[in-house]
Amino acid sequence: MTALSWGSGMKLHFLRSPKKRSAVLEQLYALLARRGFQVTESLPDVAVQDLDAAPQHDLYIVKSRTPLSISVAGMLHRRGARLLNPYPSCAALLDKIVVTAALRQAGIPTPRSWAAADPALLRSAAMAQRLPLVLKPFNGIHSHGIRVVSAPDQLSDGPTTTEPVLVQEFVEGCTERLKIHCVGERVFGTWKPFSMGGTHVPGQPREVGEEVRDIAVRCGRLFGLGLYGLDVLIGRRGPVVVDVNSFPGYKGLPAIAPILADYIARCARGEEDVIVPRHRTADAEVRTDGGSAVQTSGAPDAPIGGRSGARAGARIPRTAP
Ligand SMILES: Nc1ncnc2c1ncn2[C@@H]1O[C@H](COP(=O)(O)OP(=O)(O)OP(=O)(O)O)[C@@H](O)[C@H]1O
């Protein structure tokens, strides 16, 4: 089979946030185009979205977690589009309270946690005994708004918020933060010195041991994720998951782009089962038939690379979803 016939002109569409494309994403687009896929992208946050728009692509890849991107993913999902990660999985990950509760329910090591609409509600003798605690906005990203509270009078000191907070026991004794990056059931690791987030330098590659690998695969199955990442701390009692993300940046893994390209290609061709979350939700009405009936009406998309002959790394057309 030639590289071109591999993708056979199947249409892959990335839903992205307005951030600059990373080097990994540029390589990924080029590799997929070289394999005969038509690759396009759109940035839902920079254009008006038509709620009557029908799916036009064989597979949508959700590389954004902005609220509007996830709404667009949901709209496409309801209209029968195939999405990677599946919409119910992307939507679930927006709420750290639900994610943490699900991890604990599944027996995945995660700090003991609570939720509160107002941090002042935490001022109780019972909570004071649990200090230090980490308070996180329930929909937080990039460590914004995270704070560590180590004295009872700090519990109501923080900025007033209208959003609920996730409250977690502080995992003591960590010197490193592990970033776990998964592609299907392949698990990769990088590490950075411990911090409460805030640094966006790539981590250093790190072998992943059996215990963390097993935890990572269980998280993927639990949430029905194919492309995902975990923040794992190695505490005094072993590894603890403190965060789960869909389609992370895969920073610090120089050889990851071909692995991502293979996996996405296999999903597009219906050779991977992540399209249907193994842990089904009530809303998981996801198609399983390989996508041949996806509607193709609407504006045509100009392909990059592949059959169009455009060079790898050329400007990716931005289109309507
Ligand atoms: N319960 C905890 N105990 C100790 N440290 C924690 C805990 N929860 C989070 N941290 C630290 O804070 C970092 C950021 O937390 P988290 O990943 O939950 O937030 P985020 O908004 O997704 O941030 P980022 O995008 O930087 O990962 C974690 O990578 C970890 O180093």
Ligand SMILES: [Mg+2]
């Ligand atoms: Mg995180």
